[in-house]
Amino acid sequence: xxxxxxxxxxxxGAAGLALATIPAxxxxxxxxxxxxxxxxxxxxxxxxxxxxxNQEIIRKIMGAALEKGGDYCDLFFQHNIxxxxxxxxxxxxxxxxxxxxxxxxxxxxxDQTGYSFTEEVTTESMIKAxxxxxxxxxxxxxxxxxxxxxxxxxxxxxxxxxxxxVSIDKRIPAIQQINKVMHDADNRVIKTNTxxxxxxxxxxxxxxxxxxVCDYQPMVQIAGSCTAEQNGQRESNGFNLCGRHGIDFVSxxxxxxxxTESVRRTVNLxxxxxxxxxxxxxxxxxxxxxxxxxxxxxHGMEADFNRKNTSIFSTKIGxxxxxxxxxxxxxxxxxxxxxTINIDDEGNDSQKTYLVRDGxxxxxxxxxxxxKFYNVKPTGSGRRQSFRYPPLPRMRNTYMTDGPHSYExxxxxxxxxxxxxxxxxxxxxxxxxxYTFYVKAGNLIEDGKITKPIKDINLIGNGPDSLSKVxxxxxxxxxxxxxxxxxxxxxxxxxxxxxxxIKVSSIxxxxxx
Amino acid sequence: MITxxxxxxxxxxxxxxxxxxxxxxxVNISNSRSVEMEYRDxxxxxxxxxxxxxxxxxxxxxxxxxxxxxxDLRQDSVGKFVxxxxxxxxxxxxxxxRKLPDPKxxxxxxxxxxxxxxxxxxxxxxxERVAMVKELQELTSGQSDKIISSTAGYxxxxxxxxxxxxxxxxxxxxxxxxxxGVEVTLDDGKGGRPSDWNYATxxxxxxxxxxxxxxxxxxxxALAKLGQEKIESGVYEMVIHNRAATQPIYALxxxxxxxxxxxxxxxxxGKLGEKLFSEKLTVIDDPFIKRGLGSRxxxxxxxxxxxxxxxxxxxVKEFLIDNYYGNKLGVxxxxxxxxxxxxxxxxKSLDELIKQVTKGILVTNFIGGNSNGTTxxxxxxxxxxxxxxxxxxxxxxxxxxxxxxxxxxxxxVECGNDPYKYSSFRRPSLYFKDVQFSGL
Numbered sequence: 014x015x016x017x018x019x020x021x022x023x024x025x026g027a028a029g030l031a032l033a034t035i036p037a038x039x040x041x042x043x044x045x046x047x048x049x050x051x052x053x054x055x056x057x058x059x060x061x062x063x064x065x066x067n068q069e070i071i072r073k074i075m076g077a078a079l080e081k082g083g084d085y086c087d088l089f090f091q092h093n094i095x096x097x098x099x100x101x102x103x104x105x106x107x108x109x110x111x112x113x114x115x116x117x118x119x120x121x122x123x124d125q126t127g128y129s130f131t132e133e134v135t136t137e138s139m140i141k142a143x144x145x146x147x148x149x150x151x152x153x154x155x156x157x158x159x160x161x162x163x164x165x166x167x168x169x170x171x172x173x174x175x176x177x178x179v180s181i182d183k184r185i186p187a188i189q190q191i192n193k194v195m196h197d198a199d200n201r202v203i204k205t206n207t208x209x210x211x212x213x214x215x216x217x218x219x220x221x222x223x224x225x226v227c228d229y230q231p232m233v234q235i236a237g238s239c240t241a242e243q244n245g246q247r248e249s250n251g252f253n254l255c256g257r258h259g260i261d262f263v264s265x266x267x268x269x270x271x272x273t274e275s276v277r278r279t280v281n282l283x284x285x286x287x288x289x290x291x292x293x294x295x296x297x298x299x300x301x302x303x304x305x306x307x308x309x310x311x312h313g314m315e316a317d318f319n320r321k322n323t324s325i326f327s328t329k330i331g332x333x334x335x336x337x338x339x340x341x342x343x344x345x346x347x348x349x350x351x352x353t354i355n356i357d358d359e360g361n362d363s364q365k366t367y368l369v370r371d372g373x374x375x376x377x378x379x380x381x382x383x384x385k386f387y388n389v390k391p392t393g394s395g396r397r398q399s400f401r402y403p404p405l406p407r408m409r410n411t412y413m414t415d416g417p418h419s420y421e422x423x424x425x426x427x428x429x430x431x432x433x434x435x436x437x438x439x440x441x442x443x444x445x446x447x448y449t450f451y452v453k454a455g456n457l458i459e460d461g462k463i464t465k466p467i468k469d470i471n472l473i474g475n476g477p478d479s480l481s482k483v484x485x486x487x488x489x490x491x492x493x494x495x496x497x498x499x500x501x502x503x504x505x506x507x508x509x510x511x512x513x514x515i516k517v518s519s520i521x522x523x524x525x526x
Numbered sequence: 527m528i529t530x531x532x533x534x535x536x537x538x539x540x541x542x543x544x545x546x547x548x549x550x551x552x553v554n555i556s557n558s559r560s561v562e563m564e565y566r567d568x569x570x571x572x573x574x575x576x577x578x579x580x581x582x583x584x585x586x587x588x589x590x591x592x593x594x595x596x597x598d599l600r601q602d603s604v605g606k607f608v609x610x611x612x613x614x615x616x617x618x619x620x621x622x623x624r625k626l627p628d629p630k631x632x633x634x635x636x637x638x639x640x641x642x643x644x645x646x647x648x649x650x651x652x653x654e655r656v657a658m659v660k661e662l663q664e665l666t667s668g669q670s671d672k673i674i675s676s677t678a679g680y681x682x683x684x685x686x687x688x689x690x691x692x693x694x695x696x697x698x699x700x701x702x703x704x705x706x707g708v709e710v711t712l713d714d715g716k717g718g719r720p721s722d723w724n725y726a727t728x729x730x731x732x733x734x735x736x737x738x739x740x741x742x743x744x745x746x747x748a749l750a751k752l753g754q755e756k757i758e759s760g761v762y763e764m765v766i767h768n769r770a771a772t773q774p775i776y777a778l779x780x781x782x783x784x785x786x787x788x789x790x791x792x793x794x795x796g797k798l799g800e801k802l803f804s805e806k807l808t809v810i811d812d813p814f815i816k817r818g819l820g821s822r823x824x825x826x827x828x829x830x831x832x833x834x835x836x837x838x839x840x841x842v843k844e845f846l847i848d849n850y851y852g853n854k855l856g857v858x859x860x861x862x863x864x865x866x867x868x869x870x871x872x873x874k875s876l877d878e879l880i881k882q883v884t885k886g887i888l889v890t891n892f893i894g895g896n897s898n899g900t901t902x903x904x905x906x907x908x909x910x911x912x913x914x915x916x917x918x919x920x921x922x923x924x925x926x927x928x929x930x931x932x933x934x935x936x937x938x939v940e941c942g943n944d945p946y947k948y949s950s951f952r953r954p955s956l957y958f959k960d961v962q963f964s965g966l
Contacts, residue, residue, distance in 0.1 A: 098618075101789070102854075106621035108614060112596040112607070128574040132597045145575045148652075181617045204790045240790045240900060249791050249900040287928065290964030291759040321566065322674045323711040325719055401576060440894035440907070444711045444719030445754070447924050449894030449907035471895040471905035471926045477717075523895070523905040523926030523964050526759050 057163050060217045060227040064090045064116070068161050070136055071219045074118065075158045077143035079221060082152030083120035083127065085381075086143075089358060090116045090134070090217040091400040094177045099208035100188045108181065117400035118143045122150040124320070124382050128403045159223035166355040166362070169348050172231050172259030176211040179260045184209045187263045191237045194272025199280055201241040206251075207271075209235050209263070218360040226360045231257050232351065232507060234496040235267065237275035241283075248282035250435075250453065251275045255496030256349045278435065278454060285468035288457060288524035294430035295472065295520045296423055296458060301436055301493035303510030305517070306341055306411050308439040308448035309476040310334075312501070314343075314368050314376075315394070315406040316383030318443045325446035325477060326374065334374045335480045338416040341369040343378055345393055345409035350492055352410040352508040359395035359404050366392045368411075369480075380406040398504035408499060412511030416486020420514045423485045425461040431522060432456045432463055433472070446476040471523040479517055487514035529686065529698060532557070535581075535599065536690040539608060543585060543692075546612040550586040550626050550692045552828070555579075555599070558685035561652075565659035566677040567667070583608070587615040591624035623853035631829040631849075631859065632695045638814050640821045642701035644730040647684050655680055658737070662708050665741040670749060672712045674719060681705040682731075695828040703819065704731050708741060710748050722748035722891075726948035729817040735948070747890065750911065754921035756965040757912055763886030763939075764927065764961040765879050765913070768946040770891050771953040775809070775867070777897040777904055777931055782836065784851030784862060786899055793902035793932070794842055803840035803935035808870035810835050811861075820866040820950030829861055836864070840935075868952045872941040876955040879942055881916040887925075887963060888913055895926065902931040925965040934958065 061067050071088060078086035093113040098105060116139060117130040127149025129142040188207040195205045212232040219225045238251025252274035254267055297305055310326070318324035335341075345354045345363035354363045359381050367375045377383065380395035383406055395404040424432070432455050439450030451471050457464045492511035499508040536553045543551040562574040581604065582595040592615040596607050663678035686700045707725020714720055724744040726735040766774070778794075786792035794802075813822050813831035825831055827849050835843050847855065848862025880888060888911040895906030905928040911918045942955035 104619035104621065106591065106619050106624070108592040108618055110592075110594045110611065110614070112598065114598055125570055126572045126574075128572065130576055132577075132579060149570070149573050181614055185617065206789070242790070247790060247900050249898075290926075290928070290962060292966055321677075321711075323719055323721065325717065327719070328717070401578070403572070403574070437896050438894065442721065442893060442909075444721040445751070445909075445923065446718065447893060447907070447909070449926075451894060451896040451905065469896075469898045469901070469903040469905055470928060471907050473894070473907040473924050473926050475924060521756065521924055521926060521964055521966075523907075523928040525928060525962050526761075526964070 056227060057225065060215065063092065063215060064217055065134055066090070071161065072158045073136065074139045074143050075221050077140045078118055078120050078147050079158070080144070080154045081147045081150040082155055083122050083147060083150040085121045085221050086146070087119050087218060087220045087359060088116055089397070089400050092215040093212060093399070095210065095212045096176065097208060097210040098181060098184045098188065099206065100192050101206055103192060103205070105185050105188060113399065115400040117402070118146045119403050120146040120149055121382065124386060125149050126403050130400050158221055161219055161225040162223055164224045164226045164360065166226060166228060169346055169353045169355055170231060170257035173261065174259055175229070176213045176231055176233070176259070183260060187235065187268055190268045191235070191272045194269055195237060195239050195276050198273055198276040199241065201243050201280060202239050202276060203242045204240040205237070206239070207237045209233070216358070218358065220360050224360045226356045228355045230354070231259060233258050233262050235263060235271055237271045239275050239279050241276070241279045243283050246283060248279050250279040250282060252278060253495045255351050255494070257351065257353055258349055281454065281466050282468050285454070285466040286457070287470065288431050288467050288522055290522065290524040290526040292519045292521050294427050295517050295522065296427060296430065296432045297512055297515050297517065298432065298434040299487070299489045299491040299512055299514045301495060301510065302433060303412050303493055303512040304436050304439045304450045305479070306413060306512065307408060307499070307508070307510050308441040308450055309474065309479050310341060310368060311343065311408045311411045312441050313443055313446065313476055314378055315408070316377035316379045316387065317406050319377055320383045320386050324443050329374045330377070332374055333372050334477060335369055335372045335483055337372045338486055339369055339372050339480070339483055340367070340414045341411070342367050342414065343394070343408050343411045347410050347492065350410050350509045351496055352408065354393070354396070354409060357393045357395045358397045359391070361391040361393045361395060363393040363409070366394070378406045378408065380404055396506045398506060402504050405501060405504065407501065407506050408508050410492065410509040410511065412490065412492065413486065413513060413515065415488040415490045415513050416515070418485040418487050420487045420489055423487055423514055423516050424458060424463060426485065426516065427458040428460060430458045431467060432458050441476065447473060448476055449473045472520050473523070474520045479520060482518040483515055484518045485516040489513050529688070532688050533690070535601070535604070536688055538601070539581070539583065539604060540690055540692050542605060542608045543583065543612060546609055548585050548587045548612050552584040552626060552689070552691045554582040554687060554689050556685060556687040558683060560681065560683040561655060562681045563655050563659050564677055564679050565663045567675055570656060571677065583611060585611055585615050586624060586626065587612055589620035589622060590615050590618040591621055592618060623850055625853070626691055626693045627827050627829055627849045627859065629694045632824070633830065635823050635830040636814060636832070640814065640818070640823070641816050642729050642821060644702040646731060647682070647702045650682065650731070658706065662706070662737040662741060665737055666708050666710055666745060669741065669745040670712070672749065673745070674711050674713050676708060676710040678708045679706070679725070689828055691828055697824055697828065699822060702729060704728050704734060706734050708744050710744050712748050712752065714752050720748060720751040720754065722751065727819060728948060729819065733817065751909070751921045754909070754923040756924045757922055758966050759964045761960055762963050763883045764889060764958045765876070765883060765886060766889045766956045767876065768942065768944050768953055768955045770889050771956050772951050773892040773906055774931070774934060774956070775951065775953055781899045782846050784845060784847035784855060787845055788851045788854045791900045793900060798842055798845065801841045802932055803837065804938035805839040806872070806938050806940050807837055807840050807935055808835065809837040810868045811864045812868050813865035815866045818866040818950060820864070822865050825861050825863055827862065829859065831861065831865060866950045866952060868945065869941055869954055871943050871945060871954050873943050874940065876942055876944060879940070879955055879957045880913055880918065882957070883913045883916060886913045887911065887922060888918065897931060904929065904931055904934070922965070925963055927961050927963055929962050934961065937961065
C-alpha cells in the first residue's frame with residue numbers, strides 16, 4: 014500500500030525477516046573486495062563490474078532520463094544481501110536470507126519528481142525505466158550530459174570481512190551462547206528467543222551534474238528476548254545491540270550483556286506498577302531516550318515538510334526554542350553507529366548538522382530538492398529505503414550533546430515524577446506537533462529518589478512545548494545501542510539516537526488515576 | 527514472464543531443490559506492477575511506476591528448515607540460489623515440527639468467485655490518473671482559506687502470486703487494488719498546523735469513494751481540530767470512529783496466534799472458551815467477501831480457507847494456529863492468519879452512538895502507543911472530540927488511554943452499524959464505558 018497517510022514513526026527491533034547468504038548468494042563477483050588499498054579508479058571499476066555498467070552506459074541512460082527536458086536525474090544502483098539466523102525452544106532451527114538487486118532512476122523538473130526502477134540491470138530495461146521517469150517533464154532535451162567524476166568518501170564503518178563471506182557456523186554459536194546466559198541467569202525464565210541478523214549493501218550513485226560515488230554499508234543486530242514466570246504472572250522483554258560492524262562485534266562480552274540485560278529487564282517487570290495519569294516531570298535516561306528528540310523535533314526539521322509548509326517548525330529557524338544549554342545535532346558521521354552513512358543516497362557528503370545550537374533553531378535536514386528550494390548546501394540527509402524509492406530528507410543519528418547538570422542533581426530535583434529508560438516505538442503529527450513514545454520500562458521518582466519500576470505506558474506531548482521544557486541536561490550523553498528503524502511515507506531507514514540524562518518539566522503520562 | 531512461465535519456473539525450482547537434497551519445498555513467485563501519483567498545491571509532485579518480481583522458497587532438508595528470497599528470476603541465478611540455500615540449511619538443527627502441511631488441508635477449497643480483478647486495469651491511461659488526483663486536490667483546496675497545503679494521492683496495483691508445494695499444492699492468485707486519498711494541513715493562526723487525511727482502498731476502481739465526498743470529509747475533520755486542547759485526566763466513556771478502530775482490534779491479533787500461545791507470550795493462553803470480553807464482541811474471519819481486500823481461497827501455507835468465528839459474544843472460540851505451531855502445540859492447525867475481519871454489527875450509526883454518551887471522548891485518530899501481548903497491558907495516544915450529554919463540545923489532543931485489553935473489551939457497550947469498507951479490517955465504530963484517559 015502506498016502510504017498516503019504519511020505516518021511518521023520509529024520502531025525498535027525491525028531488523029525483520031530479511032536475510033542472507035551464507036554460502037555467498039552473490040550474483041556477479043563473489044570475490045569483490047573493497048579494501049582501502051585499492052586506488053580510487055579500482056574501487057569504481059569494481060562497482061561498475063559489480064553492477065555490470067560503465068560510464069558510457071550510465072550516460073546513455075541519463076540521456077534517456079532527460080529526453081523530455083528534466084532539470085536533473087540520478088541513478089541509484091543497489092545490491093543488498095541479508096541474513097537472519099534464530100534460535101527458539103533452545104535450538105537454532107531457522108534461517109532466512111534475502112537478495113535484492115536493482116536500479117532506481119529519478120528525474121527532477123523544478124520540485125517535481127518522476128521515478129521508476131528496474132530489477133533487471135540491462136541497458137534495455139534501464140532505458141525503459143528512464144523514459145518512464147522522464148515523463149514528469151513535458152518538453153525537449155536540454156542537451157549534453159556531463160562527464161562523471163568519482164567522488165571519494167571517508168569510511169566511518171571499516172570492517173575486516175564482509176557479512177556475505179562470514180559462514181553461518183560463525184553465527185550459530187553466538188546465539189546459542191546468549192540462550193545459555195539467559196537460562197543460567199534466572200530460573201524463572203521459561204522461554205527464550207535469540208537471533209543475529211546482518212546486511213551487506215553495495216550502492217553506486219551517479220548524478221547528471223557529474224558526480225559518481227560508491228559505498229559498502231554493513232549492518233548487524235544481535236538480539237535476545239525471553240518470557241519469565243513468577244506465581245502465575247508472565248512478563249516478556251529483551252535487549253539488542255546493533256551497528257555498522259563486522260563479525261568482531263560478536264564478542265563474548267556483548268553476548269553476555271545481551272543475555273543478562275534481557276533477563277534483568279524481564280524479571281524487573283514483575284514488580285512494576287503504573288504511575289498516576291496526567292502531567293508530571295519526566296527524567297529521560299541517557300541513551301535510547303533520544304527517541305524524544307527523534308519525534309519531538311527531528312521529523313519536524315526534515316525540510317520537505319517545511320518546504321511544503323506543513324511542519325510546526327516552518328517559521329522557527331533562527332528563533333529560540335529551548336534553554337541556552339540545549340544543543341541538538343543530527344550526525345551521519347559517528348563511527349559504527351546504525352544511522353551513520355559515508356555518503357547519502359543522492360551522492361552528497363554525510364555531515365554533522367546542528368538542529369539546535371545554544372537553544373536556537375539552526376538548520377533543517379535537507380535533501381537535494383529542499384536544498385535547492387532554500388538555496389542552501391545539502392546536509393547529506395537524502396536517504397531511501399532501497400532502489401524502489403526516491404530519496405527524502407531523513408534523520409541519521411539524532412542526539413543532544415552534554416549539558417551543565419549531573420544525573421544526581423536531576424533525580425534529586427524531582428519530587429514526584431517518572432524516570433524512563435526503555436522504549437519500543439514513537440510517532441508524531443508533524444503539523445500539530447503532538448508526538449508520543451511508548452515506555453517499556455522505567456521507575457517512579459518519589460522525593461528525589463528512584464523507586465518502584467514502571468512499565469507499558471505511553472507518553473504524549475507537543476514538540477516545541479516539550480523542547481522549551483527541557484530544564485536540566487546532564488553530562489553523560491550516550492548513544493542508543495539497539496536497532497531503530499524510522500518510517501516515513503512508507504520507507505524505513507536505519508537510524509540511531511542519543512541523549513544525556515535530561516529533565517522535561519512536564520509531559521502527559523499514560524498512567525492510571 | 528507470463529503466468530505459465532512462472533509456473534514452469536516454480537516447478538523447475540522444486541525439481542532442482544530436490545536434486546540438491548531437499549526433502550520438501552514450498553515455492554512462491556510473485557509479480558506486481560504499480561503506478562503512484564501525488565498532486566500537491568496545484569501541480570503534479572511525484573509520478574512513480576514500477577514492476578517487481580520475487581521468488582521465495584521454504585526448504586525442508588534433512589529435518590531442518592530455512593527460508594530464502596531473491597528478486598533475480600533468471601534461471602541460472604535461480605539455480606545457484608537454490609543450491610546455496612540447500613547447502614546453508616544443513617548447518618541448522620533438526621526441528622521435527624517443521625514440515626509442509628498435510629495435503630488434506632489443501633483440499634476442500636471453496637470455489638466461490640471473489641471478483642478480485644478489475645478488468646479495466648490495463649486500459650487505465652496516465653491522463654486519467656492525473657485527472658483523478660488533480661480533481662481531488664482542487665476540490666479539497668477550495669473549501670477553506672485556512673488550508674495551507676493539500677496533497678492528493680493515487681496508487682494502483684496489479685499482482686499475481688504463484689504457489690507450488692512439493693507435496694501436491696499448486697495455486698495462482700491475482701488481484702488489483704486502488705488507493706485514492708487526500709491530506710490537508712491548516713493554519714490554526716497560533717503556530718500550529720493541524721492536519722488530517724482520508725483515503726480509501728478498493729479492488730475495483732468503480733467502487734472508489736467519490737472525490738467530492740472524500741474532500742468534504744477531510745476538510746471538515748481537519749477544521750474540527752482547530753482549537754484542540756488537553757482536558758482533565760479521568761475515567762470517561764469512549765467512542766472510537768470506525769476509521770481509527772483498528773488499534774484495539776489489532777492489539778488482539780498477535781496474542782491470538784499459535785506462536786504467541788506456544789511461546790507463552792499471550793495473555794489469552796489457556797483462555798479458549800472462556801467469556802473474557804463483552805458479549806457485544808463477535809469477530810469473524812471471512813475469506814469469501816466479493817471484492818474483499820483480504821479475500822482468498824487458500825492461505826499463505828496453501829491451506830484451504832473457511833469462514834470462521836474467532837470471538838463469539840465475548841468468548842474466544844479459535845486461535846490462529848499455523849502448521850508449525852500446531853505441530854509444536856500438538857493441535858490441529860486452524861490457519862495462522864486472517865483474511866477479511868468482520869464483526870457482528872449493531873444498529874446505531876456513529877452519530878447515534880455519540881448521542882448516548884454522557885461524558886466521554888470520541889477518538890478520531892490514535893497516535894503511537896503500544897500493547898504488551900504477554901500481559902494485555904496497553905497505552906495509546908489519541909486525538910479526538912470531547913462529548914457531553916450527547917453533543918460534541920470541543921476538540922482534544924495530547925491525551926492517552928491506558929489499561930488492560932481484557933477490561934477494555936469487557937467494557938464494550940456496543941458496535942456501530944457502520945463497517946469500514948475500504949480495508950480488510952471491516953471494523954465498525956465502537957462504544958466503550960469506563961476508560962482511563964490521561965491528560966492534564
